[in-house]
Amino acid sequence: MPSPCDPQYAPVGDVGVALMMIDSRLKGIHDGRTETDAEHEELVRQFTRSLGPDGAHDVLDGACTLIFMYMTWLRNVHEQHEKDVIEYVVPNLVASMRMMPKSCPSEVIPTMAGLVTAAGLGLSPNLWRAQYGDWTDEEMNPLEATAFLLAEHINRIADDPDFATRMITEALSDADED
Incomplete structure (x- = not known):
């Protein structure tokens, strides 16, 4: 019996705009902008x-x-190297978020860790989160930070600062062709 959090039941949403926002953050960091640009914000x-x-x-x-x-x-x-993705990714994500107290207040870090754990187990993050009520305003920046940190982690693994963005762009292109 499929889980109610199975990705097949989840809305995809506007991946293009979400990717544009994450890619903009990645490029800003790689261009040396560590503080958020007020105009950009x-x-x-x-x-x-x-x-x-x-x-x-x-x-x-x-x-x-x-x-x-x-x-x-x-x-x-991680499975190719016989490693558990949750064991290796979630603690690093939490540690990174703890170093970002303005963007990621400590009270929402467990929600983001749960969200990533759900995704790591093959569950839809948005359906997993929906079980606990509506999204809060306090969760918006941490959600963006979560996507950003995962993309940056992937880019480091691939040793390519654009890999995560390119991977999603190619997946979207392939989906459009189907």
Whole structure:
């Protein structure tokens, strides 16, 4: 019997916009911008407001889809080396988030760890989270940070600063062709 958190039941959301936001963050870090650019932040806020509630929810679902896809890739890589993805990825993610107290308040880190664990087990992160009620405003930055940290982790494993973005872009292209 399939789980109610099975990815086949999950909305994909707007993966393209979610990927654009994560890629923008990755490029900003690699360009040496460690502080968030106020102008960039305002543009993101304006863009998000322009999407309206449904569009913003689609981007949220898209971010969860990214997390699922990243964890699926990481799980496959870890299994090739007979390693447990949860054992190797979740503690590092939590440690990184703990070093980001402004973006990731400590009270939401367990939710993000659970979200990544669910994805690592092959469950839909957004359906897993939905079991516990609606998303909170306090979870939005940590959700983005989670997707960012997973993408950066993948890029380091692949030794390619654009690998995670390219992987998703290629998957989206392949899906469009089908």
